[in-house]
Amino acid sequence: xxxxxxxxxxKDLPVTGNSVSVVRTKVAYxxxxxxxxxxxxxxxxxxxxxxxxxxxxxxxEKIQRLLxxxxxxxxxxxxxxxxxxxxxxxxxxxILSLLLERNVFLLDEPTSSLDSSLKSKVVDYFxxxxxxxxxxxxHDPQWAREGLRVVDIPNK
Amino acid sequence: xxxxxxxxxxxVSGFIFCTLLLILPFLVSYYFKLGIIKKSVIIVSxxxxxxxxxxxxxxxxxxxxxxxxxxxxxxxxxxxxTYTILEETDxxxxxxxxxxxxxxxxxxxxxxxxxxxxxxKLDDIxxxxxxxxxxxxxxxxxLRANIVALNDFYQDVKNNExxxxxxxxxxxxxxxxxxxxxxxxMLSSLKPTLANMATMGIVFLPGMMTGQIxxxxxxxxxxxxxxxxxxxxxxxxxxxxxxxxxxVVEKGFDDYDLMxxxxxxx
Numbered sequence: 001x002x003x004x005x006x007x008x009x010x011k012d013l014p015v016t017g018n019s020v021s022v023v024r025t026k027v028a029y030x031x032x033x034x035x036x037x038x039x040x041x042x043x044x045x046x047x048x049x050x051x052x053x054x055x056x057x058x059x060x061e062k063i064q065r066l067l068x069x070x071x072x073x074x075x076x077x078x079x080x081x082x083x084x085x086x087x088x089x090x091x092x093x094x095i096l097s098l099l100l101e102r103n104v105f106l107l108d109e110p111t112s113s114l115d116s117s118l119k120s121k122v123v124d125y126f127x128x129x130x131x132x133x134x135x136x137x138x139h140d141p142q143w144a145r146e147g148l149r150v151v152d153i154p155n156k
Numbered sequence: 157x158x159x160x161x162x163x164x165x166x167x168v169s170g171f172i173f174c175t176l177l178l179i180l181p182f183l184v185s186y187y188f189k190l191g192i193i194k195k196s197v198i199i200v201s202x203x204x205x206x207x208x209x210x211x212x213x214x215x216x217x218x219x220x221x222x223x224x225x226x227x228x229x230x231x232x233x234x235x236x237x238t239y240t241i242l243e244e245t246d247x248x249x250x251x252x253x254x255x256x257x258x259x260x261x262x263x264x265x266x267x268x269x270x271x272x273x274x275x276x277k278l279d280d281i282x283x284x285x286x287x288x289x290x291x292x293x294x295x296x297x298x299l300r301a302n303i304v305a306l307n308d309f310y311q312d313v314k315n316n317e318x319x320x321x322x323x324x325x326x327x328x329x330x331x332x333x334x335x336x337x338x339x340x341x342m343l344s345s346l347k348p349t350l351a352n353m354a355t356m357g358i359v360f361l362p363g364m365m366t367g368q369i370x371x372x373x374x375x376x377x378x379x380x381x382x383x384x385x386x387x388x389x390x391x392x393x394x395x396x397x398x399x400x401x402x403x404v405v406e407k408g409f410d411d412y413d414l415m416x417x418x419x420x421x422x
Binding site: 018 | 316318319321322323324325326327328329332336410411412413414
């Protein structure tokens with residue numbers, strides 16, 4: 001998005017029309033809703049990893065490991081993304097963001113549709129890896145834990 | 157040149173009878189309160205006036221048959237075709253017109269002279285009697301597809317903007333992220349042209365063929381023209397649709413790869 005005012009910097013690099021495409025390849029963004037049309041989960045992954053700037057294909061083992069961690073079955077890969085439940089979608093998009101092997105994450109309500117034990121699991125995953133920079137927008141108290149900085153955004 | 161003069165003239169009484177025929181749609185409009193009587197009178201008059209004027213002009217242009225004037229005429233046609241396409245779409249006309257005109261001209265002229273030069277092998281590839289009607293057929297028949305391509309693309313990106321933005325954010329280039337939209341708009345715009353070719357001859361006799369047959373040409377020669385012109389129309393349509401998609405992708409998005417605000421007609 002274009003900022004409505006001021007400047008945005010990414011590691012001292014001002015984000016402008018020239019640099020925005022580079023910055024996009026450094027950040028893993030997880031939006032609230034993802035719409036991938038009629039693609040299956042597999043096709044969705046394949047599309048993303050077909051992009052030039054992404055530049056690699058994740059190995060299957062890693063996908064399986066992440067699926068297992070987030071308590072999803074392998075068979076989900078063949079299902080149509082649209083047919084998944086809100087929580088399943090959310091976890092698939094999180095898994096994709098992790099497969100991208102980036103260390104800056106922008107997560108927009110990434111745990112809103114998950115039950116509380118899964119919420120904690122997601123927070124664990126991101127909070128326990130010190131190499132990751134994670135910016136989260138959330139209403140879930142699970143994110144308010146030691147070592148994470150909480151910024152309250154008051155309602156207007 | 158041997159004038160083929162078997163075609164029956166349409167006289168004044170013919171036109172009176174033709175006008176009388178309009179009473180039928182007027183009755184339908186009156187009964188169903190369609191409110192199109194006044195509108196159709198205006199449109200039919202306008203059409204007649206335009207065609208009458210073109211008939212006069214073409215008589216002169218065919219008579220002079222100067223390559224320069226013929227090519228100039230083609231460019232005027234190209235301008236109006238491009239303008240009409242953009243006017244009919246959801247996009248504003250101004251920002252796309254110059255680029256679109258240039259690319260659209262290249263595509264059309266390429267096919268046009270390929271057709272007159274290599275396919276019908278005219279001695280004079282600029283000959284007005286061939287060049288102008290063929291150019292008209294190529295442009296006229298690809299018009300609809302171009303409008304559909306532009307509108308579908310716009311609607312598709314608007315309706316599924318989030319999907320596009322997500323792909324961008326993950327790292328897709330503008331072209332990569334827009335690729336599915338390009339595919340879809342091209343497919344949907346080419347479908348009618350393909351369907352048209354598939355039913356050709358069975359469902360309807362195309363206008364050019366009918367015209368040639370009425371003009372006294374034997375049906376075999378008429379179908380030879382019809383086949384080649386249909387292929388040329390198909391090629392022009394594909395190229396035209398390609399031009400539309402390229403122009404939107406290049407000119408319709410800003411340096412952040414977001415669709416330019418206010419690019420649509422209000």
